[in-house]
Amino acid sequence: MSSLIIDVINRVDPVSRALLGISLLLTSALNDLFPIAVIQLLISVSLLIIMTSGGSLLKESARLLCWLVVPILLLHALFTPGELLVKGMAIPVSIEGVQLGGWFALHLMVIFLSALVFSRLLSKEEWISFMLRVPGWGEKAVPYILLLEPGLKKSREIVRREYADWCACGKKFRQFPVHINIALTDTLNENRKDASELWHDWDQRVLSIPDGSHSGNHGMATAVAVIAAVAIWALYLAGGV
Numbered sequence: 001m002s003s004l005i006i007d008v009i010n011r012v013d014p015v016s017r018a019l020l021g022i023s024l025l026l027t028s029a030l031n032d033l034f035p036i037a038v039i040q041l042l043i044s045v046s047l048l049i050i051m052t053s054g055g056s057l058l059k060e061s062a063r064l065l066c067w068l069v070v071p072i073l074l075l076h077a078l079f080t081p082g083e084l085l086v087k088g089m090a091i092p093v094s095i096e097g098v099q100l101g102g103w104f105a106l107h108l109m110v111i112f113l114s115a116l117v118f119s120r121l122l123s124k125e126e127w128i129s130f131m132l133r134v135p136g137w138g139e140k141a142v143p144y145i146l147l148l149e150p151g152l153k154k155s156r157e158i159v160r161r162e163y164a165d166w167c168a169c170g171k172k173f174r175q176f177p178v179h180i181n182i183a184l185t186d187t188l189n190e191n192r193k194d195a196s197e198l199w200h201d202w203d204q205r206v207l208s209i210p211d212g213s214h215s216g217n218h219g220m221a222t223a224v225a226v227i228a229a230v231a232i233w234a235l236y237l238a239g240g241v
Contacts (some may be wrong), residue, residue: 014126021118028114034103037110044113051120061116068112069105076101124149128209146205147194154190158183 028040048058077085080097122130128145132138162179169175198205 014122014129017121018126018130021114021121024114025111025118028107028110031110034106037106040114041106041110044110044117047117048113048120051117057116057120061113065109065112068108072105072108073098073101076104132209142206142209143195143198145209146198147191150194151187151191154194155187158186158190 024040024044027036028044031037031040045058048061052058077093077097078091080094080100082094082096085093085095085098131141131145134141162183166172166175166179
């Protein structure tokens with residue numbers, strides 16, 4: 001069933017998929033209504049489970065969100081003045097703080113997961129195509145686009161290597177800055193090598209970029225017009241108009 005839904009999504013025009021992701025992201029960022037935020041959270045979670053075949057990406061994202069959500073909840077609960085949640089507690093946790101922290105945490109989760117859905121609605125080639133079609137910026141972005149993927153891959157490998165070395169030495173906190181410095185230095189050196197190789201193989205590498213010119217200026221103008229309409233609709237939904 002999930003593969004069938006993925007096939008249906010992939011058959012949709014890339015511009016339409018991009019606009020779906022933009023509308024989801026805009027409404028999640030501008031919305032200030034709790035019921036709509038819950039609905040958007042359910043939609044984003046459902047789409048991620050479908051698009052990632054079991055939700056492996058969702059599990060990794062949940063672990064990352066814990067590091068963001070828990071501090072938000074604690075800081076708001078402890079430092080927001082108001083009525084105490086439990087009277088007589090040694091730690092002053094306010095009802096208003098719990099409510100405010102809960103809303104901010106929910107809002108952050110919805111925005112994060114909506115952005116994740118947006119990133120998955122388009123393939124790598126389609127993202128490159130859209131970036132190259134941005135007026136006044138697309139041509140300048142070509143070197144960065146070509147360097148981005150290998151740079152991220154090597155950076156992840158370096159971070160994993162240094163983390164493994166740090167764990168092997170007993171997770172000594174005095175050694176942690178040393179491994180951070182090594183990781184940054186090695187990443188910069190690898191980026192310099194990639195830039196040098198790109199310079200020497202420029203013509204061949206440029207030919208490997210997906211051609212996004214088939215949609216022309218008409219497609220770009222249509223996308224901009226619809227994005228503007230979606231933005232107005234999102235503002236209205238959020239009570240900003």
